[in-house]
Amino acid sequence: MTTADDADTQIGHLELEEVTRAFGDTVALDRFSLQIQGGEFVALLGPSGSGKSTALNCLAGLLPLSHGRIMLDGQRIDGLAPERRGFGMVFQNYAVFPHMTVADNVGFGLTMRRMPKEQRQARVDECLAMVRLDPHAEKYPNQLSGGERQRVAIARAIAFQPPVVLMDEPLSNLDAKLRIELRTEIRKLHQRLGLTTVYVTHDQSEALSLADRIVVLNHSRIEQIGTPNEVYARPANAFVAGFMGYRSLLDAEVLSTRDGDADSANVVVRMGGVELSGTAIGRLSGSKASVALRPEDVTTVPDAGPGIIDAVVDVAEYTGREYALEATSTAGLTLFFYSDTSHAPGHKVHLAVAPERLLVFDAVHGDAATVAAEVARV
Amino acid sequence: MSSPAAAPPKPRRSRVKQFLARYDRAALLLLPALVFLVALFIYPMLYGVQLSLNPAEGGPFSNYVEFWSDPFLRDSVWFTFRLAIPGTLINVAIALPLAVLMRGRFRGKQFIASALIFPIVLGSVLIGKGLLNYLGPAGWLNRTLETLGIIDQPLVLTGNYWGVLLAIIIADLPFVFLLLLSYASGLDEDVEKAAAVHGAGPWQRFSKITFPLLLPGLVTTTALAFVLAFGTFPSALIVGDPSGETRTMGIAAYRAAFQDFDYSMASTVSMLMAAIELLVVAIIFALRRRVHTPTT
Known part of the structure; x- marks a missing residue:
């Protein structure tokens, strides 16, 4: 040809x-x-x-x-x-x-x-x-x-x-x-x-x-x-985020928003009792929002502190290159993250998310569980 | 299993037990079917063969010789073929496009399918009697055509070949249609869609894809349609001319048995009928094997 x-x-x-x-x-x-x-x-x-x-x-x-x-x-x-x-x-x-x-x-x-x-x-x-x-x-x-x-x-x-x-x-x-x-x-x-x-x-x-x-x-x-x-x-909404590999979809309460700065750290939310700053995608119409996190954006830090989520490891899977972990926070949030070191189930971890990777969406698609069910409809 | 060294010597089993052990016990479930097959098919068949070989007079094969030398009997073979072959071809030709078209979903599909299948519930005697009324010299068809001025003389459609041919079509078409529909429904629709997208118009899709894929089923259906048509009996008697051009082998056997009370000759005719059907079906399936048909 x-x-x-x-x-x-x-x-x-x-x-x-x-x-x-x-x-x-x-x-x-x-x-x-x-x-x-x-x-x-x-x-x-x-x-x-x-x-x-x-x-x-x-x-x-x-x-x-x-x-x-x-x-x-x-x-x-x-x-x-x-x-x-x-x-x-x-x-x-x-x-x-x-x-x-x-x-x-x-x-x-x-x-x-x-x-x-x-x-x-x-x-x-x-x-x-x-x-x-x-x-x-x-x-x-x-x-x-x-x-x-x-x-x-x-x-x-x-x-x-x-x-x-x-x-x-x-x-x-x-x-x-x-x-x-x-x-x-x-x-x-x-x-x-x-x-x-x-x-x-x-x-x-x-x-x-x-x-x-x-x-x-x-x-x-x-x-x-x-x-x-x-x-x-930059998924446009919570559904797209869920479909594109943002495994943690969580309900959150909007505490304050900052206009003008469109791209990073323009919103503070409370999620499972922890105050976190994140990035709002699109306009947030009310106090309810959905937060989407990719496992690769959640990192472990040595100590607890403000903006840090304390959690207990539930499951650790070895993927060959790293460990894929699932943990539950003290307030009951389920989080997924990757780690180079293994953590035994029951092990306490402190998790942090960079504000520009904590995506906050308006809850137009319903709460996080509804969106997660939509995404799973394969 | 324990290790061979520790195994105790095998107890000797009876031959019956050894035999049974080799077969799955579930195979015993075949027994009722086997009993029915022997009682209702094999035994009567062999009984018929035996009857046909014990004629009223002459040697064991004298009935067979008589059948082929007596024009009155011999011609029944020709009369039967003359009805069965066109009947089969017409049924298959009508059923094929219907079966292919009836696969899709459309309005009124249920109604058309019911109308096509309905004649199954009518017995062949009812069909024969109905045709006699409908097609007769003073029947609806002739009266309608005369009223419309299309004909002067009534069409002669009963008491002859045409009435029987029509009866074969009406009585057997539902079976042929149903069988072909099941084959056609089994075809993968995406294969035809692929043909369409890649440039095949409706006729090319039929001739290059649907028809070749349907061919094995079509051959089987043709064989069944032929056997059905070949056995035509009640309609040949009712709407036909049973002493003339619709003197089928079925009628010849019936006459021998219930008019001449010659059961031996009746059995002979039946055996020959079976042999001819078997031969035709064998030829049809031999042709089928020559058609290349991959399984999936």
Whole structure:
């Protein structure tokens, strides 16, 4: 494959405007608006039922829109049948054609586009080499493992150089080791081919490691759009925080806020009897707030004092690089943190959090327990 | 297990116990089914073979010789095929698109499915009698067509081939449809979606994906539809011309048994019927094996 080929199929941009999908009274996707630049890798991240797969199916043409528009380089495409959009798609359960050989599977899009046989053959060989399946060209899918089948599906989706590749939880059916391997392969393919990709997942680590931009969804709506770093370091609300690995979600009372200083240490909260200064994200409307903490931002300090939480270790797990610990404070707060040294259960620890890493959110999503339940809805 | 050195000498077990020990006791649950199979299928079958080989006169095979030399009997094979093959093909041809289309969810699906399956509850005698009234010279169909001025003379649809063919379609279509529907419902919808996204239009999706994946089920269904149609009897008697062009093998056997009281000849006809059905089914399945069908 040459880079010139890729440039031919490269899109300028794909735009979704208020895309809405309702089944009767239930709205599966509510005014989803997103602009995707050519070559971008966008991940739609959310728990099950958040609308992420609905968005992808609307984009693929497999679900009609109830409202809104989809524009590809200025052309409206939401009325087109899936076969007229020219996209590639990878499904969670592989969806390879069981009655066709691996080579015929990969060449399917090319056959449909009436590409001459020799050209098609060459292109199929090239794609099979890319996913390292060249020795299996004449096999049938039932002779392959799950990971190999998904690689066939990926090759099938990219073989005809589609302007947009859609991936619907492609790694969810694979075991943990294979998932990481194939994730890296998808990343490599994207780096090499630069195909515009929309990737649906409920796994935050997949979204963080693959995407240029992440769209976090919950309850059919977009919660936040941002780069992986933005979404991870500055989640827009308590739900996104919970979904992005902020394991401790705690209820807190707002004591004082300081305006003007938008980014750090602009709020003092009381949480489990301890006064802590933190960083408010967005406006705090009342005295109730949710505090989100990542385990890596909680550190142990030698002595007790103001702004320090005293806790007792409940569980210590060795992860290989460090210890992952769970502790309960004197007031009953559950905290997670990492430590290089082991602490036996029952051991007393003093925990501190840097003010810029103690994120305080308005309690619009309900109390911390409600948000935690939302996040766990995978 | 203790170590072999400490093991006491094995007590000798009876042969029956040794035999039973090798089989799972749960296999005994098969016994009732086995009894039924022997009592209701194998014994009558062998009894029939035995009857057919003991004709009223002549050697053991004289009935078989007579069947193939007597045009009145021999032609029943042709009459049966002439009904069963078109009946099978028409049923499969009607049921296939219906089964493929009935997989999705849409308004009125339940109603259409019920209407298609309903004839199952009607006995073949009821269907035959109903057709006689509906298609007869003074039936609703002919009267409607005459009133509309489409025909001058009533169409002759009863007492001949056409009535029986229609009866086969009405009585057997529900079975063929249900069986094909279960095969079609088993197909992975995502596979067809993948075909659509990657450029296959509705016809290409059917011809390149749905049909090839459905083919093994279609072959099995065809075999079943053929066996059903080949055994047609009540409708051939009621809406057909049982002494003429709808003189199927079923009717030939019935005549031999209950008009000529020649049970031996009736058994012979039945055995030949079974043999022909078996042969056709064997041919159909041999063709099926030539179709490449990976399991998943």
